[in-house]
Amino acid sequence: MNPPSLPRREFLKGSALGVLAGPVLERIAGTRSRLAEEIAVLQDRSLAGMADQYSLDPKITYLNHASIGTIPIPVQRAHEAFLSLCEENPWLYMWGGAWEEPREDARRKVAAHIGCSSSELVFNHNTTEGFNLLASGLPLGEGDEVLFSSLNHIGASECWRHHGQRRGFSVRVFDFPMGEAEKMSRERLLELHAAAIRPETRVLVIPHIDNTLGLRHPLPELCKLAREKGVEYIAADGAQTIGMLPVNLAESGVDFYCMSPHKWLQVPKGSGLLYIRENRQADLRPWQVTWGQSRWKGSVRVFEDYGTRALPDLLTFSAAVDFHEAVGQERKAERLRKLWQHCMQVADSTDGLRWRSSRDWDLSCSLYAIEVEGKRSSEVANHMWEKHAAVFRAFGGDLNSMRISPNFYTSEAEIDHFFEIIKTEIIG
Ligand SMILES: Cc1ncc(COP(=O)(O)O)c(C=O)c1O
Incomplete structure (x- = not known):
């Protein structure tokens, strides 16, 4: 069922609202048409040159989009316009219904962008919150097991342990062989999951893209396998995927998909999304x-039943999707593939660097691990930040790698400069 929104007629009916409604919708339309003008030129521009669309400090080499993204300037302007509008009459926007239609427009737009129905999409705060809802609200108890690999992020793992202790279900983690990632085949990945699933496994959690190696898990094949083995609920972690690569949730086979679009879709920080397949909504508390709960009964909106919330941030989803569609999803993915290939070539041709992620683009993405052999990754990261304002995430343990996550506007020159410093100052 589609989320109920306040119909335009009803919205226009009240006296104060009736007077204000027209101008409100006009101003939103004005913000949208300004944005449309600003981004119309993007489809003809080269992606490599689009750093001018962002506020990133040019003194910084930003290779950490996987931790947190940065909002494009045209989207920032739209966000600022919504913030200012809200402050003119906060009651009207927060509780007066003036933003009912724009809110549902945003939901429809995002849903179309990621291949699901707007009746399956929740506006929440982030991936962690999505998984907390699942761990607290799915019908699980004694004898049930939740399963995931050691690649799973803590934000998609800890909540299961926390709620499992109270509710009686168990959590099992199977070891992902990090050393095999570089040459791992799709078949091997499926085999690992097939071997791990047991009759008591009721929930399988899959990181669509994990945050250390950037292994892109093939969701349709994994879901098929898990269903054949009797797994009831499949939840995927899409924190890293949405906005980085095209996503089609209807075809993915998952029941739940938790997202942190502040990373790659570049919406305001603290704005998240959760997909709940239509036929699973009744199972979830x-x-x-x-x-x-009464107003939205029977619709996906019962899962976003907050009190006051940051509606200007929510409306900004529309602008972010417009921006990324103007850039072009396929074009963006192709640019990210080129940068991935470029980084792999640099790693392969440099003594002392070792590529640790998959070499198959279909199992990889714009997040990869490169080891500086014989050096502690945390020390490399400190040196590169303190001396050269270069930002990336370091992972220790067996991986001991730099996690590099460029975006489509990162230039080859920046990447080459970064590795040149690593060669001369770190490898020596
Ligand atoms: C794969 C993955 N899952 C979950 C999270 C947690 O995201 P958030 O803090 O936005 O909930 C992250 C954050 O980096 C992540 O990379």
Whole structure:
């Protein structure tokens, strides 16, 4: 069922609202048409030159989009316009219904962008929150098991342990062989999951793209396998995927997909998304409830039943999708593939560097691990930040790698400069 929104007629009916409604919708339309003008030129521009669309400090080499993204300037402007509009009459926007239609427009736009129905999409805060809802709200108990590999992020793992202790279900983690990642085949990845699933496994959690190696898990094949083995609920972690690569949730086979679009879709920080397949919604109990439970009964909005919330941030989803569609999803993915290939070539041709992620683009993405042999990754990261303002995430342990995550506007020159410093100052 589609989320109920306040119909335009009803919205226009009240006296104060009736007077204000027209101008409000006009101003939103104005913000949208300004954005449309600003981004119309993007499809004809080269992606490599689009750093001018962002506020990133040019003194910084930003190779850490996987930790947190940066919002394009045209989207920032739209966000600022929504923030200012809200402050003119906060009641009207927060509670007066003036943003009901724009909110549902944003939901429809994002849903179309990621291949699901707007009746399956929740606006929440981030991936961690999505998984907390699942761990607290799925019908699980004694004898049930939740399974995931050691690649799973803590934000998609800890909540299962926490709620499992209270509710009686168990959590099992199987070891992902990090050393095999570089040459891992799709078949081997499926084999690892097939071997790990047991009759008591009721929930399988899959990192669509994990945050250390950037291994892109093939969701349709994994879901098929898991269903054949009797797994009831499949939840994927899409924190790294949405906005980085095209996603089609209807075809993915998953029941739940938790997202942190502040990373790659570049929406305001603290704005998240959760996909709940239509036929799974009745199985899930909301974790946070207030007046919306009766008003939104039977719709996906019962899972976003907050009180006051940052509606200007939510409206900005529309602008972010417009921006990324103007850039072009396929074009962006192709540019990211080129940068991935470029980094792999640099790693392969440099003594002292070792590529640790998959060499198959279909199992990889714009997040990869490169080891500086014989050096501690945390020390490399400190040196590169303190001396050269270069930002990336370091992972220790067996991986001991730099995690590099460029975006489509990162230039080859920046990457080459970065590795040149690593060669001369770190490898020596
Ligand atoms: C794969 C993955 N899952 C989950 C998270 C947690 O994201 P958030 O803090 O936005 O909930 C991250 C954050 O880096 C991540 O990379």
